[in-house]
Amino acid sequence: MKLFEYEAKTILAKYGIPTPQGGLATSASQAKEVASKLKPPVVIKAQVLVAGRGKAGGILFASSAEEAETAANKLLNVQIKGIPVKSIWIEEKIQIKRELYFGITTDRFNQSYVAIASAAGGMEIEEIAAKTPEKVIKLLINPEYGFRSFHARQMATKMGYAGNQISELGKVLERLYCIGMDYDAELIEMNPLVETVDGKFAAADTRIILDDNALFRHQEYKKRLLEGESELSPQELEAMKNDLAYVKLDGNIGVIGNGAGLVMATLDTIQYYGGKPANFLDVGGGAPSEKTALALKIVLSDPNVRALFINILGGITRCDEVARGILEAKEKVGVTKPMVIRLVGTNEEEGKRILTNAGIHVLESMEEAAQRAVEISKQGDK
Amino acid sequence: MKLFEYEAKTILAKYGIPTPQGGLATSASQAKEVASKLKPPVVIKAQVLVAGRGKAGGILFASSAEEAETAANKLLNVQIKGIPVKSIWIEEKIQIKRELYFGITTDRFNQSYVAIASAAGGMEIEEIAAKTPEKVIKLLINPEYGFRSFHARQMATKMGYAGNQISELGKVLERLYCIGMDYDAELIEMNPLVETVDGKFAAADTRIILDDNALFRHQEYKKRLLEGESELSPQELEAMKNDLAYVKLDGNIGVIGNGAGLVMATLDTIQYYGGKPANFLDVGGGAPSEKTALALKIVLSDPNVRALFINILGGITRCDEVARGILEAKEKVGVTKPMVIRLVGTNEEEGKRILTNAGIHVLESMEEAAQRAVEISKQGDK
Amino acid sequence: MGIVIDKNTRALVQGITGTQGSFHTKLMLEYGTKIVAGITPGKGGTEIHGVPIYDTVEEAQQKSSADASIIFVPAAFAADAALEALENGIKKVVIITEHIPIKDAVGLMAIAKQAKATIVGPNTPGIVTPGECKLGIMPAHIFKSGGVGMVSRSGTLTYEIAAGLTRNNHGQSTCLGLGGDPITGLNFIDTLKMFASDHQTKAVVLIGEIGGNLEELAAKYIADQKYPKPVVAFIAGRSAPSGKRMGHAGAIVTGKTGTAESKIEAFRKAGVSVAEKPNDVSDLLTKLI
């Protein structure tokens, strides 16, 4: 779950990490009010959960409260990468001496968290790593005792700081780690983390992605995710609420399968045969019929879908349950799009019988089924 | 630092450990008010930081708000083991089926925390251990991952519980551990932890001793210790505020020394020669002259003191600094009691010179000095 | 033979009375797996499918002395259950549970490393040494004993490929699911090492997917070590967009890292045959052995 910049900055401030003075606004007049309390010039930032917001015009500057109002008005009436801007964050523009990077994420191979810092910040860390790999400082975090103040000082030293700045910067890094752990962040970064002209450090921008699997420990954010704005489309949100993994894509073959790997491979196979998947949808293991029906409803709510490809390999999932779900959906949702169904595994015979009785043809080979789905999806093109 | 029962119970309740409904009162009328909101019968408990409060008459019972008022009035006008009762805690009397024990303390040999439980509670754990050692269940806590829910369930099982009670009791034990860690408790126990007649668990009484060395992480309690009521005498409090270790004893030879072991050995030597130490006072390492002066002031504030024995073995502590402190105290505090001074170690010559010049005799042998102090202390007896 | 588990493996089931735990205990018993005890706090003293249930692993171990455990308990408690197994001397732990928080998994793996224990999963279909022992939720009938070691980050995709292998008479030595989470107990390299020294294993099928760089590291390992057995790889997620989690917590392309292309290229460079489609794995294998 991605946090909005204003949410992230509020957390940082709570932990004593300096951030620019600022406030949230949902209207231009409110933006003016917020700006009037700040020392100009100010920065006006669209609160949208997309990467590359700056380049997409989501960040404006103003040298007075009035200008801030105008800028806010502008932002509140545009879409950033297709996302309407519902709120903006107005903050004082800080006098930057140097842009740095610091973040904490997971290291799969070492099964641990890793702290990454760079004396060259302001761009994506991958970009920094590609351009100036020698400037990227990595430190594996021992889970037994975490990222300690001496680790933070080590990194500050390697970022080129000396004297009091070592401890000053160290404190900021250590606190970010604490936030990461306390909030179960799978990624937390300050980018840019800036050294100001007076030699202090502040998080000019920050990104926090919470571990979805740990949201049960962070109910306030879970609530916001389920009830408020988020980076999820309505379909993705409904899928999530029902424990379905759904990702919207830009093709026209709706895909439903069980198991993430199998569904990914299904998309790949569709693409291999020249088709374009409209989505990824994993019904998960052991899905009951209602879940299959709901999955169909979600996939069909995408107007681009021309054909449906259901690919089930029953392990825990029982083919007969899936078959019943399909019929249920056909009845309730009214499936008008052509369906290609591939159904093998546990209770395969019963599943096939149910569908065949209902006049639905079932295939056994995933490749054959994929080819068939691609064919159907292209029929309209001719 | 010992917490009052009401402080401890407030913490337990915050962590979801069931405790009897109750409230604090500092007057009899307030006690009546509190009791009127509770379901009778109620228990009225003197909030004093001494062990064995119950046996000393510090716990009374009442079956109505009026009776509670009377009982409160009684308690607020007595001393429990010499301590005046300033506040009382009134709580509902719970219907007890069984008294249990659970506590967490440190295990020095294993350098870890240890959880101790017993199906026989209600008396001191040492007493339980002495009477029914087979009923004491110990579990060393691995500092790397702490006391987990499965440990708690293990202990609940060994305490004789089965079915849902395992998890119910387990949760209570686990939460107590969390409190212990979060609050840096050197001892935390529920005694008795009770199984109620309806098969639930509640902390009927609880004791928390915070680690004095960790109080910098718990400023609210540090503040209460320094400013409010505590188990410390005024002298002990003043000593603590000034980083002096002082313990009041019941003899008549005031003792000041540097280093806990040396001061203890000094007391022992005094006792060996038939004398009675009035106190333990360790000025610590490297004490400047003001600190020595303050130490003298504290020791002399005890009216029982007939003689002073200052035993300094200078390592970090410089003998000349101690000598100056003694003169300073003599001037400011006005030392009227006879002093026996033993001064050896770093800058010994200079220290001796300072004192000798001021007409104070300095000895070199600790035993000789102790004997001399004992002699002086007995002069009044003849 | 095979790796991690064999016919002598004695296993506990933690969370044996839940829907999944109970269902799969039955299937594992039917497969011939020695399930010696089950754990469900509060249900101690009863039994299920003839397996005695205990409240704690400690009690179970006093009676059963198992050497492996399979965990079905809910995500919030699964890492705790695994620790309970480790603390009671169990050195092989299979965690079926999905959705375990990263922080819990990181903590668990550090302790497992110290205990020199093998963790399979979390979010894994488990592990099966066909004809000997199954500690997992995979359908039994698609496997048969043979010389192909399989290691995968996916469940059903593995079944898809395993079924294809079995159809084409490529039996399996052991099929092991690493798990679909970003933090798992074993990685590809660990498993490749085990297959390298397993006499039954003649070739390895490695099924990867987008996210992380464990496949790239495995490719490098294969090249650097001149891996002694033929390897066929399949990577799922060529069509996955960046920044989106494809079902598995671990299946996500971040910026330009973790793409299928990167992994496929790494394997090709290491001389590993990479299948275009799941069905092609069997054919590639036939060519190699």
Next chain:
Amino acid sequence: MGIVIDKNTRALVQGITGTQGSFHTKLMLEYGTKIVAGITPGKGGTEIHGVPIYDTVEEAQQKSSADASIIFVPAAFAADAALEALENGIKKVVIITEHIPIKDAVGLMAIAKQAKATIVGPNTPGIVTPGECKLGIMPAHIFKSGGVGMVSRSGTLTYEIAAGLTRNNHGQSTCLGLGGDPITGLNFIDTLKMFASDHQTKAVVLIGEIGGNLEELAAKYIADQKYPKPVVAFIAGRSAPSGKRMGHAGAIVTGKTGTAESKIEAFRKAGVSVAEKPNDVSDLLTKLI
């Protein structure tokens, strides 16, 4: 010779620019201790008493390759400093700092155990192998090289007794302060073991005090193992009341446990000579050797 440290020991001083750190660095250098570097974050690049200062242990280790460290940093940061030393490969850490929270000490000791490192302290005067190396704050002139191993929970009391030994020509092999806290790195048994296998050590003086049961355990160890060298013990705190902390965090009688009587009795039962007064230690020693 002696235990833990000797003339080859190369030490860091963490917190070298503080009042104590600086003062005792000078004294240790005068004693002949090889202080190869000092650490104070923010003071890197400067030097004190001719010792180069670094911001981090990591940097210091790149230049100095020390094998020991002595810590003078304030209590709130001392456990952290010790971890920094351990993580950078230092296996002998002396923690002078007093008032370290128990929780911090418990966490530190667990990690030290894994790292197979020796922690002396916290709240210790340190350790001295007379004539070879001093890592501590004890006055140098009271020690002389010889055959008596000393181990103690106290500082000045140890000086008192050591001075007495030296006066009576009982030189010391090594004098080690365990520390006055409830949780310390070494205990009496650990140290007795080391003295047992140190050729220089001919007899051991053990100085205990009230609190805990480490003395009782040591007595049991001496009896059970038929400890090969004569031991003289002194226990401080016979006159201490129950429930009061006597200066040291660890010096407290809890209920009936941790009393001087219990410890003295345990030693007597184990055949260890127990001195009545500090001055008697030397005489008892003379009788035994």
